[in-house]
Amino acid sequence: DPLRIVDGVPLTGPGIAPFSMSATGTLAYWPYAPGTAAVLRWFDRDGRFTPAVDVPARYAGFALSPDARRLAFARFDAKGRSDIWVRDLTRGTDSPLTSDGYNFTPAWSPDGTRIAYAAARLRPPDLFVRNLADNSDTLATSTVPPDFPLTWVDGASILSVIIDSTSGTDLRISRLADGQQAAGSTLPLNTRFNEWQARLSADSRWIAYTTDESGQDEVWVAMFPSGENRRQVSVAGGTAPEWGADGAEIFYVSRDKQMMATSFKAGEVGTPRALFRIENLIDPEDRGIFPGSYPYAVANGQRFLAAIKARDPDAPPISIVLNWPALVKR
Secondary structure, three states: OOOOOOOOOOOOEOOEOOEEEOOOOEEEEOOOOOOOEEEEEEEEOOOOEEEEEEEEEEEEEEEEOOOOOEEEEEEEOOOOOEEEEEEEOOOOEEEEOOOOOEEEEEEEOOOOOEEEEEEOOOOOOEEEEEEOOOOEEEEEEOOOOOEEEEEEEEOOEEEEEEEEOOOEEEEEEEEOEOOEOOOEEEOOOOOOOOEEEEEEOOOOOEEEEEEOOOOOOEEEEEEOOOOOOOEEOOOOOEEEEEEOOOOOEEEEEEOOOEEEEEEEEOOEEOOOEEEEEOOOEOOOOOOOOOOOOOOEEEEOOOEEEEEEEOOOOOOOOOEEEEOOHHHHHO
């Protein structure tokens, strides 16, 4: 029969928890919710910033509404529970969207009336869609691999990333059929390596995504959904691709936390140029917890809402239990 040794060890991802046991009978654990504490700041294209959300939080994904007036975000509480909230960026007020504690990585529909999100309620995370008009939920996909939304293809399809035990992280399309759950289909551009962060151009003809096929994370662009006419966008490493408002630019984060921009026209990619460096940006390469999350969001190609590491005054120390096998023998 299972025996309780300690309480307060949170899950920090699929099957991951912050504890370790030594062969000599010492147990170390950290009773701290997952994620990195961060504040949110607005940056312009020259790197000048203004505060957006000054209270540190551990985010499990955030996304701007199409009009950039609202922010949907998932954040952890002190017990490691994560729920979806919507913040009115003008008024500075937060409204809860979920309350069961197992919800992550929200993504707005193109018309701003629905939010897709991942929820781990009775199984690995599935895709759900919340209708903001009547606050109703629809199960979009129900599959064994954990599934996290990235962005909407149109009003009836969602681009998501799944965690596969064989090929790592892959991209797929989940189609919504009259409110009924529908099976997703993986994209031809997937490889035996990891494909994860992804965004679509405004006309949904092109996809910019991150892959480590070359041995390190790089941003690529290809025709959507065929995967044809692939082009590498980043140079010497890159993650977290986003599109400019008119589809003529692709943004991404370089390995040294520079916000990069490159021109894009008819499948041709320009030379990347640095816009500004984001000091203490949360790690955009950390896909171990939620591969659908981004460290920033872009508004009209002119402003960037970025998550900046912050000190959490409530972070507890690592706890040590000596001779933990004695607790089992009791």
